[in-house]
Structure formats: structure tokens, C-alpha cells
Amino acid sequence: MKISGNAKKAILLGGLCAVAYLAVYIGRSVLSATTPQITQSGDFTTAQIGTLSSVCFAVYAIGQLINGLIGDKVKAKYMIGLGLIFAGIFNFLMPLLAAHPTAVYLAYCATGFSLAMIYAPMTKVVAENVDPLYAPRCSLGYTLASFLGSPLAGLLAG
Numbered sequence: 001m002k003i004s005g006n007a008k009k010a011i012l013l014g015g016l017c018a019v020a021y022l023a024v025y026i027g028r029s030v031l032s033a034t035t036p037q038i039t040q041s042g043d044f045t046t047a048q049i050g051t052l053s054s055v056c057f058a059v060y061a062i063g064q065l066i067n068g069l070i071g072d073k074v075k076a077k078y079m080i081g082l083g084l085i086f087a088g089i090f091n092f093l094m095p096l097l098a099a100h101p102t103a104v105y106l107a108y109c110a111t112g113f114s115l116a117m118i119y120a121p122m123t124k125v126v127a128e129n130v131d132p133l134y135a136p137r138c139s140l141g142y143t144l145a146s147f148l149g150s151p152l153a154g155l156l157a158g
Contacts, residue, residue, distance in 0.1 A: 010134030014141040017122050020080055021142035024118050025149020026156065027087045027111060031056070033153040043098045052105060056112040063116025076121035076128075083117025090114060 003011075031053055038044050044052070071079050090111040097103040126138045 006131040007134060010130045010138055013126060013130055014134075014138035017126060017138060018141040018145040020084060020118060020122060022145040022149050022152070023084055024087070024115050025146045026153045027091055027115055028060075029150040029153035030091055030156070031108065033150075033156070038098075041098075044101070044104075048101070052108055055105060056108045059109040060112035060116050063113040064120065067113075067117045068120040071117070071121040071124060074121075076125045079117050079121040080125070083114045083121075086114035086117075087111050 031049065035046070035049050038049060039046055067079065067083075090107045093107045094104055094111075097107055122142065123139070126135050130138055
């Protein structure tokens with residue numbers, strides 16, 4: 001069976017979006033996956049981790065609105081790339097900042113804001129570049145990837 005050019009493009013973009021969204025969910029789930037180690041080390045209490053998580057997701061929600069507006073004016077590939085890079089940097093900085101709780105809060109909030117740079121531009125890429133016949137399949141691919149992110153974050157934390 002021969003695959004059409006539109007189908008190949010949809011498979012490529014859908015695969016890239018799935019990988020990007022998998023990275024987003026890993027980035028979002030790292031804190032919950034590492035909470036036992038963090039609380040055992042004594043750097044943070046469970047209550048502080050809960051506050052950190054809540055503040056981060058509030059910033060994530062605000063970031064969705066702000067980055068959605070920015071994403072209308074900036075190329076989507078740059079938004080997605082920068083969001084993934086910044087989220088990775090801030091996630092890696094968090095353990096290095098453990099002795100400074102305020103810096104950890106700022107780094108995790110920056111992670112949340114960076115992760116908010118992904119979804120809207122990714123949807124825009126699919127909508128603008130994939131044949132409408134294949135667009136729902138691409139969206140399904142990165143939605144399924146989100147279900148794998150949390151377990152993978154747990155594996156990475158282990």
C-alpha cells in the first residue's frame with residue numbers, strides 16, 4: 001500500500017508533536033515523581049511541595065493565555081523549541097537550587113510558563129500543515145503521549 005504525501009507529512013508532524021508533548025508531560029510530572037526523595041532529604045516538606053505544585057500550575061494556566069497570544073505572532077516551531085529548551089533548563093536547575101527555596105519556586109514557575117509555550121503552537125502547526133483528514137489522528141497521537149509522560153517521569157526519577 002502506497003502512503004500519500006499528505007499522510008507522510010501527517011505522520012511526521014504527528015510523531016514530532018507526540019514526542020514534544022511527551023517531553024511536556026515528563027517535565028510536568030518530575031516534581032510529583034521526585035517528591036519522596038525531596039521530602040526524605042529534608043529540603044522541603046510535603047506541604048511546601050504542594051504549594052510549589054499549585055503555584056506552578058497557576059503560572060502554567062496564565063502562561064497558556066499569554067503564550068497563546070504570543071504564539072499567534074511568532075512562528076510555532078520557535079515557540080515549541082524555546083518552550084522545551086527553557087523547561088528543560090529550569091527543571092535541571094531545580095535540584096541545584098535546593099538550598100534556596102525561593103529560587104526553587106521561581107525555577108519551577110519558569111518551568112510551568114515554559115511548558116505553556118507548547119500546546120497552542122503545536123495545535124497551530126497541525127491545523128496549518130496537516131490535511132484535515134489526518135489532523136484528528138495527529139491530535140490523538142500527542143494526547144496519547146500525554147498518558148505516557150507521568151509513568152516515564154517516575155521511571156526517570158527512579
